[in-house]
Amino acid sequence: MSESPGGTAGRGEEPRHVTLATTIREAIARGDYTPGERLPAERELADRFNASRTTVRLALSALKSQGLVGSGQGQGTYVRKARPIRVLAMDQDRAARRAEHHAATFNSEAARQGRVGRQDIREVGQVPATAETARWLAVPEGTDLLVRRRIMLIDEEPYQLGDSYYLADLVKDTAIAVPEPVEEGVLSVLERAHGKPIAYYIDELSFRMPTPEEAELLKLDPGVSVVRAVRVAYDGDQQPLEAFDQLLAGDKHVLVYEVSGE
Numbered sequence: 001m002s003e004s005p006g007g008t009a010g011r012g013e014e015p016r017h018v019t020l021a022t023t024i025r026e027a028i029a030r031g032d033y034t035p036g037e038r039l040p041a042e043r044e045l046a047d048r049f050n051a052s053r054t055t056v057r058l059a060l061s062a063l064k065s066q067g068l069v070g071s072g073q074g075q076g077t078y079v080r081k082a083r084p085i086r087v088l089a090m091d092q093d094r095a096a097r098r099a100e101h102h103a104a105t106f107n108s109e110a111a112r113q114g115r116v117g118r119q120d121i122r123e124v125g126q127v128p129a130t131a132e133t134a135r136w137l138a139v140p141e142g143t144d145l146l147v148r149r150r151i152m153l154i155d156e157e158p159y160q161l162g163d164s165y166y167l168a169d170l171v172k173d174t175a176i177a178v179p180e181p182v183e184e185g186v187l188s189v190l191e192r193a194h195g196k197p198i199a200y201y202i203d204e205l206s207f208r209m210p211t212p213e214e215a216e217l218l219k220l221d222p223g224v225s226v227v228r229a230v231r232v233a234y235d236g237d238q239q240p241l242e243a244f245d246q247l248l249a250g251d252k253h254v255l256v257y258e259v260s261g262e
Contacts, residue, residue: 017058065223067251
C-alpha cells in the first residue's frame with residue numbers, strides 16, 4: 001500500500017507521521033538518543049522507517065511542537081537538553097519551606113533538587129496600577145505600585161520570568177525597593193513591613209504561546225508554550241499584599257499539586 005502525502009497508510013489508521021513521531025519519542029525516552037544528541041538526517045530516518053521524507057518532516061515538526069527536539073542552522077535536529085524542575089505549587093511559599101534554606105523561595109526550591117538557582121533583576125521601580133494589577137491588589141487603577149521584574153535561572157539557564165507587584169507606600173523603604181536580590185526572600189521582608197504574616201494564596205493559571213520577546217528571554221525553541229501563573233498573597237484579613245506574575249517555560253517545569261481528600 002502506498003503512503004499518502006499526509007502520511008496516512010489507509011482509512012481508519014493512525015497517520016503515518018504520528019506513528020513515526022511516537023516511535024522517535026519512545027526512542028528518546030529509552031535513551032537511544034540523549035539530550036543534545038543530533039538525530040539522524042531526514043533521508044536516513046526515511047530509509048530506516050520506510051517512510052517518505054514528507055512523513056519524516058511532519059513527524060519531526062510534531063516533536064518540535066512538543067518541545068522534545070529542536071533545530072538550528074548547521075545543527076540539524078537534536079534532542080533538547082531541558083531538565084525540568086519539579087515545583088510543589090501548593091507548598092513552595094509556606095513559611096516553613098521558605099525558612100528551610102533561609103533563602104528566596106525559587107533558590108530554595110532549586111537547592112532541594114540539587115540545582116543552583118539565582119535571579120537577575122531586570123527592573124525595580126514605581127508603576128501605576130493597570131486594570132489587571134489593580135484587580136489583583138484590590139486598589140483603584142492608577143495607584144502607585146512598586147514592581148520587581150526578574151529572570152529566574154537554574155544552572156545559568158532561564159526558566160521563568162517573574163514580575164512582583166506591591167503597594168509602593170508599603171515597601172518603598174525596604175529591601176524590596178532596592179534593585180538587588182533579596183537573599184532572605186521578599187515574602188519575609190514583606191511580612192515584616194506589613195506587620196502581619198501571609199495567611200494564604202490564590203493562584204490563577206493560564207496557558208498560551210510566548211511572544212517573540214518572551215521566547216527570546218527564556219531561550220525557547222519554536223513550538224514550546226508557557227504557563228502564566230499569577231499568585232496573590234493575602235493576610236488573615238483578606239488584604240492582598242503581593243501579586244506575583246510568573247511566566248514559566250512549559251518544557252522546563254513540572255507543577256505538582258497536593259490536594260486533600262477531605
